[in-house]
Amino acid sequence: MRRMLSIARKESNHILRDPRSLAVAIVMPIAMLLLYGYGISTELRDLPVGILDEDRSPASRDLVERMISSGFIMDAGRLDSRDAIEPGFRKGRWRAVVAIGAGFSESLIRESVGRVQVLIDGSDATTAATVDNYLKAVLALAGAPPGESGENLENLPLAGRARILFNPELESANFIVPGLAAIILVMIGALLTSIAVARERETGTMEQILTTPVGPREIIVGKVLPYLVIAYLDAALVVGAGRIVFGVPMNGSWIALAAYSLLYLLVALSLGLLISSLARTQRVAMMAALTATLLPTLLLSGFVFPRSSMPVPLQWLGQIVPATYYLTVIRGIMLKGEAWFPVEGGVLAGMAVLILGAAAARFRTRLE
Amino acid sequence: MSARGAPIRVEGLRKSYGEMPALDGVSLEVGKGEMIGLIGPDGAGKTTLMRILCGLLVPEGGSAKVMGFDCAREERRVKEHLGYMPQRFSLYPDLTVAENIRFFADLFGVGAAERKTREERLMEFSGLGPFRKRRAGHLSGGMKQKLALSCTLIHTPEVLVLDEPTTGVDVVSRAEFWEILDGLAREGIALLVSTPYMDEAARFSRIVLLHRGRVIAEGSPAEVARGSRRKLLQIRGPDTVRAWRLLREEGPRGIEALRFGDRVHVAHETDEEDSSVRRALAGLDVSIVCVSPGIEDAFIALMGGKETGTA
Numbered sequence: 001m002r003r004m005l006s007i008a009r010k011e012s013n014h015i016l017r018d019p020r021s022l023a024v025a026i027v028m029p030i031a032m033l034l035l036y037g038y039g040i041s042t043e044l045r046d047l048p049v050g051i052l053d054e055d056r057s058p059a060s061r062d063l064v065e066r067m068i069s070s071g072f073i074m075d076a077g078r079l080d081s082r083d084a085i086e087p088g089f090r091k092g093r094w095r096a097v098v099a100i101g102a103g104f105s106e107s108l109i110r111e112s113v114g115r116v117q118v119l120i121d122g123s124d125a126t127t128a129a130t131v132d133n134y135l136k137a138v139l140a141l142a143g144a145p146p147g148e149s150g151e152n153l154e155n156l157p158l159a160g161r162a163r164i165l166f167n168p169e170l171e172s173a174n175f176i177v178p179g180l181a182a183i184i185l186v187m188i189g190a191l192l193t194s195i196a197v198a199r200e201r202e203t204g205t206m207e208q209i210l211t212t213p214v215g216p217r218e219i220i221v222g223k224v225l226p227y228l229v230i231a232y233l234d235a236a237l238v239v240g241a242g243r244i245v246f247g248v249p250m251n252g253s254w255i256a257l258a259a260y261s262l263l264y265l266l267v268a269l270s271l272g273l274l275i276s277s278l279a280r281t282q283r284v285a286m287m288a289a290l291t292a293t294l295l296p297t298l299l300l301s302g303f304v305f306p307r308s309s310m311p312v313p314l315q316w317l318g319q320i321v322p323a324t325y326y327l328t329v330i331r332g333i334m335l336k337g338e339a340w341f342p343v344e345g346g347v348l349a350g351m352a353v354l355i356l357g358a359a360a361a362r363f364r365t366r367l368e
Numbered sequence: 369m370s371a372r373g374a375p376i377r378v379e380g381l382r383k384s385y386g387e388m389p390a391l392d393g394v395s396l397e398v399g400k401g402e403m404i405g406l407i408g409p410d411g412a413g414k415t416t417l418m419r420i421l422c423g424l425l426v427p428e429g430g431s432a433k434v435m436g437f438d439c440a441r442e443e444r445r446v447k448e449h450l451g452y453m454p455q456r457f458s459l460y461p462d463l464t465v466a467e468n469i470r471f472f473a474d475l476f477g478v479g480a481a482e483r484k485t486r487e488e489r490l491m492e493f494s495g496l497g498p499f500r501k502r503r504a505g506h507l508s509g510g511m512k513q514k515l516a517l518s519c520t521l522i523h524t525p526e527v528l529v530l531d532e533p534t535t536g537v538d539v540v541s542r543a544e545f546w547e548i549l550d551g552l553a554r555e556g557i558a559l560l561v562s563t564p565y566m567d568e569a570a571r572f573s574r575i576v577l578l579h580r581g582r583v584i585a586e587g588s589p590a591e592v593a594r595g596s597r598r599k600l601l602q603i604r605g606p607d608t609v610r611a612w613r614l615l616r617e618e619g620p621r622g623i624e625a626l627r628f629g630d631r632v633h634v635a636h637e638t639d640e641e642d643s644s645v646r647r648a649l650a651g652l653d654v655s656i657v658c659v660s661p662g663i664e665d666a667f668i669a670l671m672g673g674k675e676t677g678t679a
Binding site for chain 2: 002003006007010013014017018203204205207208209210211212213214
């Protein structure tokens with residue numbers, strides 16, 4: 001116990017006295033939060049949309065009016081003909097065009113369905129998908145009855161109608177901040193621990209430590225403890241800053257969040273230990289830790305790209321990424337106010353046991 | 369204690385890395401208060417032997433015992449009695465002198481009260497007292513090495529294993545360091561110290577010459593130096609390299625010419641060989657003198673003998 005605490009104290013000293021590792025531990029999460037929070041914005045406000053009204057009927061004018069007044073799109077200009085669509089895209093005047101064909105009001109009356117064409121700039125595929133969803137939502141909104149008049153409902157029936165739950169304002173920060181917490185926890189956890197152990201191997205101090213009667217468990221726990229505290233601090237920092245800066249809601253229980261975060265952190269720290277038992281130098285450890293955590297978490301966990309739209313093999317791959325489960329948990333707690341995640345909790349616990357077991361088995365008090 | 373025998377006892381130790389044998393049946397003993405020098409070039413197996421002694425490596429054959437405890441099976445007990453300073457003695461540069469010592473005191477399970485008195489003693493003999501609050505990274509090479517030694521002595525071990533402790537340390541600090549080690553031996557500690565410097569061999573009461581995982585000579589420095597029955601011709605001069613090539617390629621049989629820096633040493637046994645070497649080199653601009661072998665020469669002679677013996 002005293003040996004363990006002594007290692008933990010020594011490790012804390014290393015962290016506190018090394019400005020670089022302190023920066024990695026404290027500044028990086030905040031920088032990432034601000035960068036991603038403002039940068040990866042999947043929400044669109046004042047989307048420049050060109051409008052082509054070939055119908056020029058009261059019904060089509062009404063639709064255009066209501067679309068603009070929805071506040072989500074910016075009227076980027078009226079088009080006279082279809083020929084004007086492409087040049088406008090090329091010049092970047094609009095990101096999308098809503099074209100109301102000449103037969104709009106007629107078909108509205110005859111078939112009770114108004115057909116509207118939406119053209120989207122597909123050069124930025126991610127944005128295009130978002131724009132598509134937005135315009136559908138805006139059209140739905142515009143198509144909704146302005147008053148109680150049943151007449152209008154008849155007049156503008158809708159092919160589809162979306163109701164967005166849990167994040168009704170479609171604030172991307174609400175989506176990104178929990179995801180960032182997932183990334184930062186696994187990165188700090190795995191990166192810092194693996195570097196800390198690899199550094200001792202590289203400088204030869206591990207050899208010195210191993211000549212003392214200290215046991216492997218004392219070394220592992222003593223080394224991991226300070227990083228657990230730091231990572232926890234980081235998690236609080238990210239969630240706290242997310243609430244203050246981006247106004248992300250916290251609808252669930254803090255205790256549940258802390259408990260599941262601990263489980264997730266254990267997975268991350270074990271991963272760091274496992275990596276350090278394989279890597280001989282700090283450089284290798286760093287590369288391995290980043291490769292094992294950052295990219296899979298970013299790409300496969302559903303942080304940025306929805307898992308449901310991934311190819312099936314990638315979905316399978318995503319199932320071995322710890323963040324996949326933690327994301328479900330943290331979004332569930334913060335946005336939906338849930339508290340009970342038996343499957344995700346079980347998987348995370350299983351991962352922690354498995355990886356820690358492998359790391360402990362590989363961590364020897366011998367040099368070979 | 370007497371039933372357990374010498375503090376360090378190594379018998380027929382074998383260890384290899386893949387195909388390469390690192391230790392090929394090494395036996396040695398270090399008694400109480402004895403300081404033994406383990407001498408040999410890089411790759412002779414010095415570090416491997418020392419790592420086995422402190423339980424960091426497991427031997428493939430033979431046995432190694434420290435204070436009667438088996439180094440492979442009872443390594444935790446061994447560690448309580450042994451202080452080991454690795455070749456790259458490494459401390460935490462961002463921790464202060466006192467923090468480094470305290471850390472190792474904790475790892476060795478030294479109590480707080482006991483640590484204080486031991487720390488005082490170590491500070492006194494190492495002269496580190498005034499630098500207690502200084503970070504280890506800001507110490508001079510000699511000071512660092514004394515701090516490393518202090519860290520390995522904090523649990524008052526009966527056996528001290530030092531792997532090339534004077535490598536990379538200035539001459540004055542080296543001399544000081546050897547005095548400290550002499551003092552430790554007088555206190556009854558058994559010391560096994562390796563060095564690649566042949567000129568440091570004279571400091572030991574007994575030396576063990578290690579080459580390619582085998583003990584090729586053992587005894588007091590004087591004994592080892594005399595032990596070589598061979599005589600040595602030292603060849604120096606502008607044509608040294610040509611002389612060396614000539615002797616290697618078409619020199620008389622039964623002699624070995626070994627290049628050592630700016631000199632060539634020729635080990636031989638008979639006067640006849642002596643004159644044949646001189647005849648072969650006639651016409652070259654070199655001086656040829658017969659020298660009495662020092663430890664270095666003895667080593668080279670022995671090493672050369674081994675090489676031709678196996679080739």
